[in-house]
Amino acid sequence: MAYSLIKPVSAEISVLKSRFIGYAFPLKKKEDLQEILSSMRIQYKDARHICFAYRFLGNEGASDDGEPAKTAGMPLLNLLRGKDLDKTLLLVVRYFGGTLLGAGRLMHTYQETGKLVLNKAKLGKFVEGLRLSFIVSYRDYEHLKRFGEKLGISLKESKFNINDVSFFIEKEIKMASRFLEEASSYGYSPFASEKIMFLEENI
Numbered sequence: 001m002a003y004s005l006i007k008p009v010s011a012e013i014s015v016l017k018s019r020f021i022g023y024a025f026p027l028k029k030k031e032d033l034q035e036i037l038s039s040m041r042i043q044y045k046d047a048r049h050i051c052f053a054y055r056f057l058g059n060e061g062a063s064d065d066g067e068p069a070k071t072a073g074m075p076l077l078n079l080l081r082g083k084d085l086d087k088t089l090l091l092v093v094r095y096f097g098g099t100l101l102g103a104g105r106l107m108h109t110y111q112e113t114g115k116l117v118l119n120k121a122k123l124g125k126f127v128e129g130l131r132l133s134f135i136v137s138y139r140d141y142e143h144l145k146r147f148g149e150k151l152g153i154s155l156k157e158s159k160f161n162i163n164d165v166s167f168f169i170e171k172e173i174k175m176a177s178r179f180l181e182e183a184s185s186y187g188y189s190p191f192a193s194e195k196i197m198f199l200e201e202n203i
Contacts, residue, residue, distance in 0.1 A: 002086035003123045006201055011116040015109050017097025022117035025089045026199075027056055036089060044093045051110065052091040053077035067094075067110075068103050075111040079118060086126065090114050122201070129198030130176035132190040133168040140186050141165040147182050151175045172198055 005026040013020045021044075025036050033054055040050055051072035053062040060080070062073030076090045092113050101109065136144060138160075145155050153175060155167040169179060180190070 006122040016099040019095040020113040021093040022113040027087045048096040049094040054089045071107040072110045124199040124201045129172045133192040
């Protein structure tokens with residue numbers, strides 16, 4: 001069972017005046033990877049290295065960004081593999097402090113920075129779920145909103161039109177099916193339905 005981050009997280013380590021600033025980001029779509037990397041390169045344009053590793057739906061990669069081979073990207077990638085993280089980017093920005101650390105200590109520092117970041121992260125697990133879209137009356141919207149709250153379901157992107165309200169839900173199959181049964185009892189069927197891999201927050 002794969003996991004991912006609920007939200008981005010960061011942490012920092014200093015070794016012999018070198019700063020190692022670690023980040024982990026959830027990737028909702030493939031394009032997020034390059035968008036985040038581009039943003040970080042602008043934010044940390046004066047940093048010596050921005051090393052990273054990612055996993056996304058069976059694809060994975062790593063970059064040492066000029067550090068000695070396999071001292072940065074691979075340790076970060078192994079951390080993602082070890083925690084079975086998917087749709088995740090793990091990144092470490094390094095500001096060089098003037099003292100060479102040596103390959104062994106360098107690898108250890110990147111690994112420890114990555115560990116520190118991931119230990120702070122709040123994770124969720126991927127479960128099979130449903131995305132259901134509805135259009136309902138104002139009165140029934142309020143009832144379904146209260147019913148959804150009991151199941152831990154929020155009515156997302158609610159759009160209040162002149163005569164009705166449109167929204168969608170995303171939830172694991174069991175709870176989504178219970179919501180669908182309640183909506184059906186009021187005479188509503190979803191106008192769109194699809195199976196998704198839903199990120200459920202760990203309690």
